[in-house]
Amino acid sequence: DVKVTQSSRYLVKRTGEKVFLECVQDMDHENMFWYRQDPGLGLRLIYFSYDVKMKEKGDIPEGYSVSREKKERFSLILESASTNQTSMYLCASSFVDRSNNSPLHFGNGTRLTVT
């Protein structure tokens, strides 16, 4: 069974703090993704990575950066947290295949509150 683990279930941070959200997967997946989920807006892609040290912007990358130093780990970084980054953050992973039809597997989510 695929396991995607997010290090924190709940986080409370102050405005201006640097925040790290960690995600680890144990299935040797090439692709990893960070989404945020907000009421009425569904899930929106922040960044994704298709290989170690490779990253691509998603639909809402502003205010975020990512790091993929090892294949199993994908970190989301909020350089200077702001209240509008209060959200549920979801990490996912999948294999790479030529036809782009490998299913995504999600972690349990991190609910971040920025005060």
Place this chain on the structure above:
Amino acid sequence: GIQVEQSPPDLILQEGANSTLRCNFSDSVNNLQWFHQNPWGQLINLFYIPSGTKQNGRLSATTVATERYSLLYISSSQTTDSGVYFCAVRGGATNKLIFGTGTLLAVQP
């Protein structure tokens, strides 16, 4: 990019009732998944179904790729089925999975 629309936006059922959730998408896709997000926020992979029909217990799904829609059927609903059901698609050369805004299901005892 691909647009994904889900209907209905919310649904209230009595335990034991059946329901059909719909997902329409605006372009051809090579990946379609249905997810259930439980009240604790966990996203559970229900079906990976870019085309055809699959069944898993009381749940089944059908995707008609040529007509750009997918249906999720829930039979004999239970209170544990409550939560948000998301459809998500991926098309073309992109790795991005695009989500619909979900259907909020509440099953009452």
